[in-house]
Amino acid sequence: MTAPDEDVLTGPDSPTVKIPWQQRTATPSRPGAPLLVAALVNTVWAALICLVAVTLVVVLGRVSLGQRLTGVEAVVALAGWLLAHGVPIKAGPVEMSLAPLAVTVLAFWRLNRAGVHTSRAIRARHTGSLPDALRVAGAVGAIYGLLGLGAALIVDRPAIGVVWWRAALHLGVIGAFAALLGSIRTTGALRMIARRTPTLVRDALRAGVVAPLLVLGAGAGLIGLSVAIHANEAAHILNGIPNGPAGQAGITVVCLAFAPNFAAWAAAYLLGPGFILRAGSLVSPASVTAAQLPPERRAPLDQLPVMAGLPDGPMTGALWLLLALPVLAGVGAGLLLVRRRLRPRRSRSGDTVVPRPHWGRMLVSAGLAGPIGGLFMAAASFAASGHLDDGEPALGPVLWRVSLLAMLALGLGALAGVGLAFVFRRRKA
Numbered sequence: 001m002t003a004p005d006e007d008v009l010t011g012p013d014s015p016t017v018k019i020p021w022q023q024r025t026a027t028p029s030r031p032g033a034p035l036l037v038a039a040l041v042n043t044v045w046a047a048l049i050c051l052v053a054v055t056l057v058v059v060l061g062r063v064s065l066g067q068r069l070t071g072v073e074a075v076v077a078l079a080g081w082l083l084a085h086g087v088p089i090k091a092g093p094v095e096m097s098l099a100p101l102a103v104t105v106l107a108f109w110r111l112n113r114a115g116v117h118t119s120r121a122i123r124a125r126h127t128g129s130l131p132d133a134l135r136v137a138g139a140v141g142a143i144y145g146l147l148g149l150g151a152a153l154i155v156d157r158p159a160i161g162v163v164w165w166r167a168a169l170h171l172g173v174i175g176a177f178a179a180l181l182g183s184i185r186t187t188g189a190l191r192m193i194a195r196r197t198p199t200l201v202r203d204a205l206r207a208g209v210v211a212p213l214l215v216l217g218a219g220a221g222l223i224g225l226s227v228a229i230h231a232n233e234a235a236h237i238l239n240g241i242p243n244g245p246a247g248q249a250g251i252t253v254v255c256l257a258f259a260p261n262f263a264a265w266a267a268a269y270l271l272g273p274g275f276i277l278r279a280g281s282l283v284s285p286a287s288v289t290a291a292q293l294p295p296e297r298r299a300p301l302d303q304l305p306v307m308a309g310l311p312d313g314p315m316t317g318a319l320w321l322l323l324a325l326p327v328l329a330g331v332g333a334g335l336l337l338v339r340r341r342l343r344p345r346r347s348r349s350g351d352t353v354v355p356r357p358h359w360g361r362m363l364v365s366a367g368l369a370g371p372i373g374g375l376f377m378a379a380a381s382f383a384a385s386g387h388l389d390d391g392e393p394a395l396g397p398v399l400w401r402v403s404l405l406a407m408l409a410l411g412l413g414a415l416a417g418v419g420l421a422f423v424f425r426r427r428k429a
Contacts, residue, residue: 032123039139042117043175046110047081047147054080054103057257060250078151079160081107085148085170086383090161098386098395101260108178114140115182126188133183141176148172203341203365207333208372211410212267214329216380219266220259222322226309234308255306261396262306264384267377268397270325271405275397285315285323326406330373330413331420334366338421359422366418370411377410378403 032038055077062073079089084103089096115136119125124132148171152164184190194202227234241247265275265283274284282289288311315322341362344354378399385396 033121035118035122035135035139038118038121039114039136039143042114042121043111043140043143043147046107046114047144049110050084050103050107051077051081053106054084057100057103057253060246060253062250075155075157075160079155079162082148082151082155082162082167082171085167085174087148087152087162087167087170088387089155091159094388096386096388098258098261098388099383100257101264101384102257104383105260108174111140111144111175111178112182114175115179116186118179119183119186124183124187126186128188128192130184130187130189130192133180133187133189136183136187137176137180140179141172141174144175145169145172199341200361200365200368203337203362204368204372206340207337207366207369207414208410209376210336211330211333211369211373211414212376212380212406214332215267215270215326215377215406215410216263218325218329219268219270220263222266222270223262223306223309226311227306230308234305237303237305237308251305255304258304261384264380265396267326268381268402270322271377271402271409272323273398273401273405276395283310285320288313326409327413327416330369330410330415331417332413333369333373333410334414334417334419335421336417337365337369337414338362338418357425359418362418363415366414367411369414370407373410373414374403374407377406 055073058073058077058080062068080100080103083089083096084099084101084107086097086099086104115133118136118140119133122132122136124136145168149164149168152162152167156162156164184193238248238251241251268275269283269285272285274282274286276282338357342355342357344352346352381397381399381402385394385399387394
């Protein structure tokens with residue numbers, strides 16, 4: 001008899017038995033790190049990376065305005081870090097709540113990785129344990145909320161006001177949610193949940209997320225194209241920034257910090273409702289009223305070079321075809337849904353199997369993708385909106401209009417995508 005190895009068990013009269021790799025990794029040979037220690041290290045590291053990025057934005061922003069560095073940049077960076085998590089900051093009589101979403105995305109990504117690394121550290125990888133994933137998310141969220149509380153207590157002073165309980169709540173919820181997405185994937189609990197979820201619901205969720213992401217990508221592309229068309233005006237604004245190249249680099253970094261906000265605004269423009277820049281101002285395909293505002297009432301964001309790409313008036317001629325992009329995004333999501341369901345798969349015996357198409361089920365999934373996509377766009381519009389002054393309307397899209405039109409455009413597009421795939425396959429057959 002030969003000694004068994006970790007992969008195969010053999011015996012004199014027994015067949016070969018393979019041990020799945022999930023079971024091998026689910027029974028570690030040595031204990032993992034304590035949960036609180038692992039969560040503390042990973043969460044603090046995630047916060048430090050985000051704080052360094054915010055400090056860089058603050059320093060370059062002050063340089064671009066021609067201001068000298070006085071050491072207050074650390075407090076301003078902490079305030080900007082809280083603002084990126086949706087915590088309102090009150091500077092004198094002005095309350096700001098417009099979050100720079102690029103910083104928010106960076107923080108969310110690092111917290112997601114904190115959930116991944118903490119799950120690995122406690123040896124919960126590939127265990128399929130949902131309680132372990134929840135414990136990791138709870139630990140990361142609690143520590144991140146305490147970090148937000150500490151930052152709020154440091155920032156809160158006569159010149160800058162922060163509500164401490166909102167800081168703790170916002171950062172705790174965001175930290176727990178981001179870490180949960182990483183921990184359920186690392187532990188394998190996400191795969192178990194997906195297997196128990198009906199195929200119809202899984203397809204609807206995928207299509208309902210892919211379609212709005214395509215719309216946001218189209219919005220980002222529209223911004224780049226519009227700024228390129230108005231390059232002379234953007235260059236004129238950029239050349240007017242004080243301190244030369246250093247100031248231009250600073251204002252460019254500030255534009256990048258708000259780039260996801262602008263992409264969400266442009267997506268709302270493509271959907272039809274448009275977005276608000278200030279009280280009495282609206283930028284939509286049918287009308288543009290921002291140019292009618294006096295300079296003293298325009299938002300500070302209006303002075304950024306990227307704002308040179310704002311349309312001068314309503315759409316005319318062939319430009320109205322741009323409004324078909326959200327429907328095309330839904331068509332693309334529907335086609336990807338069909339492609340995934342009809343993709344050939346290998347059976348356990350090694351044979352290639354073509355799944356049987358269930359067109360009715362795919363049509364229902366495409367129809368459900370519309371409401372899911374509408375909720376996704378509403379969440380993106382909410383995150384991209386905010387105030388730069390007390391008593392004024394929030395900058396950004398109108399949530400219910402964006403949600404309703406996204407629901408219609410993406411749902412109809414997804415249904416059309418599944419229908420086109422059905423017609424194509426019938427003709428091919």
